[in-house]
Amino acid sequence: MKKIFSLLGFLAGYLPLLAQTPEGFVTGLVTNEKEEILIGASVFWKDTRQGTTTDTEGRFSVPKRDQEATLVINYVGYTPAEVQVLPGEDKIWVEIIGVKQLDEVTVKAKGGDVFISSIGVRNVESVTSQELRKAPCCNLSESFQTNGAIDVTYPNALTGVKEIQLLGLRGIYSQFLVENRPTMTGIATPFAFEYIPGTWLAGVDLAKGASSVKNGNTGITGQVNAEIVKPDQDKPLFVNVFSSTEGRGEVNVHLNKKGEVSHHGLLLHGSFVENKWDMNGDRFKDSPDRQQLNGMYRWKYDGPAGCAQFNVQALTDRRQSGQFKDIEGYQGPRFRIDQQNDRIEAWGKYGKEEFLGKRFLEIGNIISGSWHRTQSQFGPNTYRGEQRSLYWQSLLQTIIGNTNHTVVAAPSIVYDDIRETVNEGNLDRREFVPGVMAEYTYSRPSLHMEIPDLVIVLGARADWNSRFGWQFTPRLSAKYNFTEKSIIRLSAGKGFRSPNVVAENISLLASNRSFQFSRPPFGTAQEQLGPEEAWNYGVNFTQKFQLAQREASISLDVYRTDFVRQVLVDVEEAPVNSDWTVYFYNSTGKSYSNSVLLNVQYNVLPGLDIKAAMKWNDVRATYADGELRTVPLVARLRGLVSLDYTTPNKRWSLNTHVQIVGPQRLPDNSFLPHELTHDFPVNSPTFALWNAQITRKFGHNLELYAGCENITGYQQHHVILAADDPSSPFFNGSQVWAPMMRQVGYLGVRWAPKGL
């Protein structure tokens, strides 16, 4: 009897241990050399996909092997460890010894200032702050000058607003995000990129093609996400002063106070442009006078309660341009342009990992509200707009089983109240869009690499738009790594957008044409414009390699955008009784864009990088006359070559790039009197623009830079049609295909007392 008791007692004593070691599993603990547990370390049987990650106590459990086998343990920043496991060794304590010696790997092999990641599933080009310093990036749109993927165009002779093109289509077809939050929508669209000053940028991510549905169903051609400097990462004090021969003066000041968990930042920008440049002698200013005051306050909390942010941005911007000299023989009023924009925006974010104490459960909340007012006078045309917007999103992210499967879901609400008038025409509208999205990501661990070799993202969202009804948006992205240096990416998906035709084509007001929201001929019924709807498909192949032991990469993008419905802007209809009209109408036929981009980068010598990009665009639309025509003012071919050199001591750096812009079809104005159109051939000529900048660093806290844009001085001579007579029905300043300014020199200084 005693024996039985002791046996029972013995067994009972082992019960808890048996419970901890499930039959058929090898369990264990992963720590670093200080015996601190490592959470989320990956544990795999070598040469298999069988594995797991460690939990919040650093523990793991993997199915047992019959024979001796090797466990591979990986943790970011540590050298991967391998442990031979013999049958019978069921509980293993693995210490990962020795932090990875990063200096050998990263310092010598330069990451590149523009890079395409090997890890991400989407085709994203990241432009770092280093790249942004290679040109006098006064604002976000100018920061793309050195990028082959985005084209910066010259849309207007009179307003000076630069527009971008992505995948051959206008910037309005991509989604603009600031720190993954949609902003500057509706009537603010034409100025969006002008209102993020260059020094505020910590980096820009450019996602091409159908990207995540997290931030809404817009973004047909991609997403441009601007990251702004964070108060806990930026310098305590940063000052930038800039001036150029364009008559530009600019001051940027950053003030940051870093606390234990709570950080404050203040970003201030003031700029003005004042000049009397008229390089083509048409008595119209080549670049508008501008005054902008722009400020942002940021508060960031990062502590045990989670991560929170509160931001406010306020700005005021005035632009004056147009005719500034008398024209002989013209008695009418001068054609003047005066634009005033005011904006206030506030947004808050709150996020927490391990929500409700559950590991791998993350939440994120975004709330933002904005007010924007624009008042413009273009000669006799008056345009007024006021917009109030609200945005809310709550995001939930978790895993299914293990970290190979993750799911994100989020409900959201977008509200826009837009009041808009063009001369007497009223375009007031209200849009209320509740929606819900879900996205599933599968990552397959690789047998040979530390990164997953196959990643598939399936996403979809359903939105109900108060103006247009239900919108269903499916999207797919996938990537496969053949090796760490050889990647293929695919994407396909749908996108929608609500057009803001007047705001988005505001430059057309710089003419004496009238606007009709109907198809030609004049007098047909007005139609409801939009929603614009398109499919986008794309493939990217990136190969990184070594040439003469130096890093090189080659990348090819092929994208197609197919519109189901596009709002066309038709500027090619002949005037009726000398009443010239711009027609806006929904496309009924084919409308598409094909875009191919080839990108090559090579680190020729230590400190010397060369980049070359070549792009081919084929953008067509079927206009009201039933003809499928190339969309005007899009270059079929573009090229970019840039050379960057930094001396070994990093004191001097030289950056130069040449942009080659191929022929652009000019709007067909053959119906106009010949004496007006003599300078407008069918296609614009091919031309090149050359920019260069030199930067000198003094110690750790001072940097001087100077440069010249458009060194060869290429310019479009006849920009304004009927420039001699601003009262002419054919007066038009919106056909711009090249810069109007010849050489522009500039000089700037960056100073940060605690180090740049």
Add this chain to the structure above:
Amino acid sequence: MKQILFFSIFMFSFMFAQAQTPATEAMTTKFKVYGNCGMCEKRIEKAAKIEGVTFADWDVDSKILTVHFDANKVKPTKIHQAVAAVGHDTDKVRAEDKVYKKLHDCCHYDRPAVKQ
């Protein structure tokens, strides 16, 4: 009566066991120990068998020391230190130079480079 006694003892032992947990937590750990020969092997294994260690085996070819130990009594660092104390560098703890110098000639293994 017998059944009650049986049951109560069973319960008692169960509770006792619960209170005692974790009484022992048998674990295995493996790490690299620098050494050359059979003499080294004996020295390393002997040094590793401190209190709480139930088994220690060092493999001359792979230089891996396998240790079975009770994680509630001893932690891996102690075992590293015990081995280093007799003159053998581990991948975590370095032996003192004077102890290394006193090792037998054939035991003078090539020491790993000092980490910066």
